[in-house]
Amino acid sequence: MLDADGRGVTWGAPGTPSSVGAQLLRQREATGTPPEQGSVATAGEPEGAGAEPEGVFEPEGVSELRGVAEPEEAVGAEVPPASPGAALRADVYRQVHEGEEFRAIRRRYRGFVFPACAVFLLWYLLYIVAAVTLPGLMARPVAGPFNVAWLLGLLQFATTFLITWLYARHARDHRDRAALGLRWETQDRLR
Amino acid sequence: MTTDSRHALAVGLFTVVVVVTLGITFWAGRRRRGAEDFYTGGRDFSPMQNGFAISGDYMSAASFLGITGLIALYGYDGLLYTVGFLVAWLLVLMLVAELVRNCGRYTLADVLALRMRRRPVRAAAGMSSIVVSLLYLVAQMVGAGSLVSLLLGLNTAADRAWSIVGIGALMIVYVTVGGMTATTWIQIVKCVVLLLGTSVLTVMVLLRFHGDLGSLLRSAAAHSGYGSRFYAPGLRYGGSALNRLDFVSLGLALVLGTAGLPHILSRFYTVPTARAARRSTMWAIGLVGGFYLMTIVLGLGAAALVGTAAVRSANEAGNTAVPMLAQVLGGGAGSTGGTVLFAVISAVAFATILAVVAGLTLASSAAFAHDLWARAFRRRDEETPTEQQEVVVARVSAVVFGAVAIVLSLYAQKLNVAFLVGIAFAVAASANVPALLFNLFWQRFSTRGATWAIYGGLVPALVLVVFSPVVSGNAAAIFPGVDFHWFPLENPGVVSIPCGFFFGWLGTVTSGGAADPDAYAELEVRALTGAGAV
Numbered sequence: 001m002l003d004a005d006g007r008g009v010t011w012g013a014p015g016t017p018s019s020v021g022a023q024l025l026r027q028r029e030a031t032g033t034p035p036e037q038g039s040v041a042t043a044g045e046p047e048g049a050g051a052e053p054e055g056v057f058e059p060e061g062v063s064e065l066r067g068v069a070e071p072e073e074a075v076g077a078e079v080p081p082a083s084p085g086a087a088l089r090a091d092v093y094r095q096v097h098e099g100e101e102f103r104a105i106r107r108r109y110r111g112f113v114f115p116a117c118a119v120f121l122l123w124y125l126l127y128i129v130a131a132v133t134l135p136g137l138m139a140r141p142v143a144g145p146f147n148v149a150w151l152l153g154l155l156q157f158a159t160t161f162l163i164t165w166l167y168a169r170h171a172r173d174h175r176d177r178a179a180l181g182l183r184w185e186t187q188d189r190l191r
Numbered sequence: 192m193t194t195d196s197r198h199a200l201a202v203g204l205f206t207v208v209v210v211v212t213l214g215i216t217f218w219a220g221r222r223r224r225g226a227e228d229f230y231t232g233g234r235d236f237s238p239m240q241n242g243f244a245i246s247g248d249y250m251s252a253a254s255f256l257g258i259t260g261l262i263a264l265y266g267y268d269g270l271l272y273t274v275g276f277l278v279a280w281l282l283v284l285m286l287v288a289e290l291v292r293n294c295g296r297y298t299l300a301d302v303l304a305l306r307m308r309r310r311p312v313r314a315a316a317g318m319s320s321i322v323v324s325l326l327y328l329v330a331q332m333v334g335a336g337s338l339v340s341l342l343l344g345l346n347t348a349a350d351r352a353w354s355i356v357g358i359g360a361l362m363i364v365y366v367t368v369g370g371m372t373a374t375t376w377i378q379i380v381k382c383v384v385l386l387l388g389t390s391v392l393t394v395m396v397l398l399r400f401h402g403d404l405g406s407l408l409r410s411a412a413a414h415s416g417y418g419s420r421f422y423a424p425g426l427r428y429g430g431s432a433l434n435r436l437d438f439v440s441l442g443l444a445l446v447l448g449t450a451g452l453p454h455i456l457s458r459f460y461t462v463p464t465a466r467a468a469r470r471s472t473m474w475a476i477g478l479v480g481g482f483y484l485m486t487i488v489l490g491l492g493a494a495a496l497v498g499t500a501a502v503r504s505a506n507e508a509g510n511t512a513v514p515m516l517a518q519v520l521g522g523g524a525g526s527t528g529g530t531v532l533f534a535v536i537s538a539v540a541f542a543t544i545l546a547v548v549a550g551l552t553l554a555s556s557a558a559f560a561h562d563l564w565a566r567a568f569r570r571r572d573e574e575t576p577t578e579q580q581e582v583v584v585a586r587v588s589a590v591v592f593g594a595v596a597i598v599l600s601l602y603a604q605k606l607n608v609a610f611l612v613g614i615a616f617a618v619a620a621s622a623n624v625p626a627l628l629f630n631l632f633w634q635r636f637s638t639r640g641a642t643w644a645i646y647g648g649l650v651p652a653l654v655l656v657v658f659s660p661v662v663s664g665n666a667a668a669i670f671p672g673v674d675f676h677w678f679p680l681e682n683p684g685v686v687s688i689p690c691g692f693f694f695g696w697l698g699t700v701t702s703g704g705a706a707d708p709d710a711y712a713e714l715e716v717r718a719l720t721g722a723g724a725v
Contacts, residue, residue, distance in 0.1 A: 089713075090709040090712075090713070093709065093712050093713040093716050094708075094709055094712050096712075096716050096720075096722075097712035097713075097715060097716050098712075102715075102716060102719070102720070105719055105720065106715070106719055109719060112285075113285040113286060116281075116285060117281070117282065117285055117286065120278065120281050121282075121446070124274075124275075124278050124442070124446055125442075125443075127274070128271065128275075128438065128439055128442035129439060131271060131424040131428075131438070132424065132425075132428055132429075132435035132436075132438050132439060133435065135423060135424065135425050135429070138423055138424055139419075139422065139423040143405075144405035144408075144409075145405055145408040145409050145412065145419075145422055146404075146405065146408065146422075147422055147423060149267055149422070149423055149424055150267070150270075150422070153267075153270050153271070153274055156274045156277070156278060157274070157277060157480055157483075157484065160277055160278050160280070160281060160476065160480060161476070161477070161480060163281055164280075164281065164284060164473055164476045164477075167281075167284060167285055168469065168470075168473055171466075171469065176466060179719060179720045179721065180720075180721075182716075182720045182722070183720040183721045183722045186716060186720060186722035186723070187722050187723065190722075190723070
């Protein structure tokens with residue numbers, strides 16, 4: 001289960017599409033759940049809900065079985081959730097979203113990527129603006145025929161590799177494990 | 192060897208490329224049928240495989256032929272392209288790859304539809320994806336036309352046209368028969384072959400100069416006819432202030448555009464998890480970075496060993512610099528080594544073009560079938576088509592887009608391939624990137640904001656290109672005889688990208704109701720944890 005890549009973990013495996021679709025249909029018919037809300041397809045599902053595609057996406061075969069169009073106004077404040085399942089599902093996501101665990105993941109993610117993006121974009125913009133506005137500086141020799149322009153260009157390559165490595169390390173050390181745990185937990189609660 | 196045998200060898204190698212790729216296609220097409228397989232190849236590729244496939248998608252004819260040509264013709268200014276193309280991946284890595292993998296299913300529009308009213312955002316995102324892919328396709332096919340005619344010794348306009356038609360027909364077969372599985376494997380094979388070919392040439396260039404980069408650069412400058420100006424920026428984008436602004440515009444488009452390319456985004460759906468998407472991006476950054484470092488050496492080598500004047504006289508835009516360099520490295524025209532190396536490198540470039548056009552055709556047909564036909568173009572009470580029907584439409588639309596791209600390419604043959612790609616990037620950066628980033632990171636972002644962001648970037652970008660010097664007003668334009676240009680820049684990015692962000696913001700703040708906070712909560716939880724990901 002701690003295969004951090006998520007491979008071979010049972011909840012990642014897609015269900016058998018047609019049987020899931022048929023099961024959903026049967027369940028809807030039994031409970032009287034209106035089929036218009038495609039986005040609630042999995043809430044209230046007794047088993048295997050975490051094992052099938054959720055969200056706006058329907059498992060293969062559901063749409064043909066249901067015979068209804070994709071909901072047009074599935075989200076938006078003005079459209080109240082049409083079924084208990086949708087409300088439940090929204091509740092779960094809201095609670096997870098407000099939970100400290102999720103906030104910590106988001107804080108760590110944003111805390112790294114926003115500054116890192118700002119730095120590399122600024123550094124890149126400085127480089128291209130310098131390339132067109134400061135020809136004198138750029139042409140200043142550094143070593144042999146290589147000048148400041150070449151040095152800066154190769155430094156761009158170097159910083160790209162460096163930031164890639166730093167980001168991967170940061171994600172691995174500070175985010176992956178917590179995110180995987182929360183994914184598990186959220187999908188568990190959505191059943 | 193004679194010219195005839197040289198062409199015979201090239202024809203033979205091209206045939207090998209065609210046979211191998213078709214073999215992959217039919218092998219892949221035999222195995223799988225569903226929509227998941229057609230659009231994503233079953234989501235079962237490993238990060239390394241996908242990293243190679245992403246690089247295969249990205250290291251296009253534009254990079255291999257266009258950038259080396261630009262470096263051979265303009266020295267340092269060609270290198271500026273490679274920096275932009277590479278740095279752009281940081282944005283994909285950090286802000287896009289993992290989140291898109293977690294939120295979407297097949298296309299860019301899926302990510303928007305997760306929390307927006309679906310029909311309008313699908314219509315907008317589907318449309319802009321098709322436009323970007325078509326522009327990029329045209330760029331690749333222009334490269335294909337000039338390459339194939341050079342390699343096979345076809346000099347008449349009719350021959351060039353037929354070679355473009357032939358490549359278009361092949362790509363249609365790859366996509367319609369093999370879907371994403373075949374496309375991915377073709378890209379992996381092509382990426383390996385391309386890296387091998389590039390490495391061999393790079394080593395040969397370095398050996399020629401005894402590993403001394405300084406003497407390579409000095410020799411390139413000496414044979415370029417520009418002297419020391421070759422070392423510094425300004426040959427292509429020097430001169431007037433407008434010309435310099437044009438370059439900044441291009442630079443912006445390159446760094447932001449990659450994150451909005453539909454065929455790159457859809458690659459993240461071919462791996463099972465977000466972490467695998469991240470690791471494929473890291474593979475891609477390593478491979479792409481190494482590749483661009485080698486193209487710099489090749490561009491300088493072409494200037495030094497072939498000579499800028501010779502490169503320019505063979506193809507005004509420099510698109511044939513690499514094969515010419517291969518010929519010189521092998522021993523020169525007429526020698527056996529030169530002939531063989533020329534033919535081999537040409538076949539590598541040919542494989543490159545075939546793989547990239549297949550990826551692009553697939554992306555545009557997915558956008559049409561999945562976003563427009565099956566969803567956006569339906570009335571609310573209408574039945575959503577089955578996945579089988581959707582895949583049939585995707586296959587048919589691949590044929591149509593292939594045909595459209597062929598026709599458009601026939602009109603754009605004088606333009607540099609890398610430069611055409613720059614325009615495709617500008618459109619992607621203006622139309623897709625603002626909507627995508629706002630959607631992922633701005634809670635208030637609304638449906639109106641999303642559609643305004645897409646159209647507000649797409650329309651200015653296209654209008655500015657139509658009225659730019661690229662289309663009319665000078666001898667190198669698509670319509671050289673007429674002049675209706677009023678926009679001075681060749682690349683619209685510096686105006687159209689801020690437009691996309693501005694209209695996204697304006698549409699959001701003028702929307703009546705606030706965006707649903709619950710929908711954003713779901714998107715954010717899914718994006719960062721992978722809960723509920725397909």
